[in-house]
Amino acid sequence: MRVLYFSDTFLPKTDGVAVSIKNFSELLSLRGHEFTICAPRYGEGDFDRMGQNIQVVRFRSGYLPSYPDIKVVLPSPGKIKKVIEDFQPDLIHIHTPGLLGLYAINAAERFGIPTIGTYHTLMAEQEMYVSFYRLFKLDKLFFKINKFKKKMNIEDLDKFVKFDNFNIRKKIILKICNDLYNRCDVVISPSHLIKKQLADYGITRPVTVVSNGMDLKRFTGVVKSFDSDAPKVLHVGRISYEKNCDVVINAFKLIHEKYPKATLTIIGEGPAIPSLQRQAEHLGLSGSVIFTGFVPNAELHEVYPKYDLFLTASTMETQGLVVLEAIACGLPAVGVDSFALPELIQHEKNGYIAPAFDVKQLADLSIKLLSDGKKYSEFSKNSIEIASGHEMEKCVDEMEDIYRKVIEAMKGKAKKQSLFDMFLDLV
Template sequence: MRIAIFSDNFYPELSGVSDSIINLAKELVKFGHQVVFFVPKYSLKNFKKSGLPKRELDLGKSVKIYRLGSIPFSGSSSQARMVLPSLWRWLKVKKINPDIIHTQLIYGVGLEALTAAKFLKIPLVGTNHTYLREFIRYSPIHAEWFKTYALHYDAWYYNCCDYVTAPSNCVFDEMVKNGFLKPHQVISNPIDTESFLPGSERKRLEAKKEFKLTPSTIFYPGRIAAEKKIDVIVRALAIVKEKIPDVNFAIAGHGNSLSNLKILIRELGLDRNVKIFGILDKPTLVRLYQGCDIFAIASTSETQSITMLQAMACGLPVVGVNSLALPEYINSKNGLLVEAGDYKAMAEKIIYLFQNHSKMQELGQGGHKFAQNFSAENIARQWEKIYSKVIAMKK
């Protein structure tokens, strides 16, 4: 099959969507398929933000990447781009002649996908990665009517697709409330289970030495943004410190809430306990996972959380919040749940795990086993079946 993937987020932007579709493309190519990306063009500043040289991602001869002109746009990653839709880009798609179009987001590039599918009569699959209600805050319009309009637009957009997926049921629950009607199913984003693995005790100690981490280290990697609620973990850390004075909280990533987070860390007297590493390449990120002990997530915007699944794959127990998709992935065999925003309860669970190493090990092993369900190979095989089914439906 020749598969055209349209996305408003892509390399080098820090984004779970980007990571997901890149992993998917790599695996589909192994199965003999061709993949063509239509994605925004990013500036030199965007590449520098990720600590990367400005050159195109090389995914092999069977993957082509077409960059669409874009302008800067407000977003939590500080790298977001907006593609202004045109009436002619479908002609480029016509030359490629894909068997199916797979759209990831509802913005400028997503509208290009709708246009191409309509004009060329190509089957269209949509994936909704986003709980839109949490991201409307980044819009320049804050009126209540706009929120209502945006949620209905989201449902309208995916009603234009022949088949729709999302990584969790909570996404569909919200969409149905706003008029979504199309055939749909939950399918996870893929994770690289070949890279994200538990480390041996020797590797764990080497990583702790490399990153200067104590024996009790909590970890959060990802965007540093308001909806991620990292402040909840920091407040929990202050309580944990009373019982475990040398506790560390390692953070990897960047985002527009970093300066506010640093102020809170300083106010709570946690400067020596918190280590912020910025954006890391994959091998370094894997080593950091392996050097940490507990993964914590307090986000109220997750439709899955790629980094949480990476943590599980690396054998880390999870302490998360009972919000949106997190309880769909955190269970009694891989982690512990607390109510959203309850930093005292989160601190209690973290202390419990640090003081019960057998439970930490049990949950870590359970998480590693659970994460194998979402390997890139397993998810790509599912996508193969979906693409074939939708193509057959349209004939």
């Protein structure tokens, strides 16, 4: 099979989407399938091949002022047309509902190519990045002012958030995403809980579940024990506003009151780091909250086992790759009751689930877990068991089967040509 991927995010930028694309394309290419990956151009660190059967085509892009890590791919219909004509794909697989995803679905319809879309990211939950106060970087201005005016605090910035928190923005983003995914032949959800959510969101296309998978030969855990007055708490991921790391730090403040020798390590990079560093300082936790910056995924399997508890307050996970990595390494976890997290962090089985944004509950449940050595080891054992259901090779088998079935079912798919397409042909 020849499969054409489109994604508005990819390596060298590392996130869950990029890791998923890399894993599936590499493992499927070893089975003889060919891939072309259409992705943004980042500059330093870009590459155009991943082995013999995988080529990467880069597209010119700008960036979102409120989040420079998000690339906005500039229109390149002629280049996409050439990629399709040269590669002759059997299937198009769209991984993001951004502009490159939109260009992809238009091209797929024009050429009559079967199309799959994976719902990796709940874009409507990231509507904050198109809010006026972050587009105009008022959050950065706040922290510059705050250096000189110590009476100001984190709550002052929240006033901007509340003022700009219009549901209309979220509804517009949701409609844009739905319009794209409802034009795909099949939609893939990384978890069963998100599959249910997509129906509520208004997705009408057939939805099938395929986990992003985990290399359990690398992320291999042993049952852990805990009996210490210095717990090492861990959070890993993209350090952006929607991940609610501020809630994690506030919860850790309460954990720290119970365990004064406790530490919280935050691994990752992103636009929220300056505000979180200021928050930790404001709470008197500068020596106990450690920001490591980016750690390559190739090293993470050696990092997780050094910690005692994984803590997250993210309310927008479609699966939670870092959570899966953590529990595969035997860590108990505490998270929030939102989207896919309860599928990996199972309440009273391998950790605890608190209500979203409930700082005290997150802290109390973390302390409860750390205070019971017997339950801690039981939860560690269960984490490894839960992760075992996400073995990468099994997920690759499922994806390959879906590809074959969609290609077969959509043979002779009708082409749709717009006036714009005809204009491009003339040009």
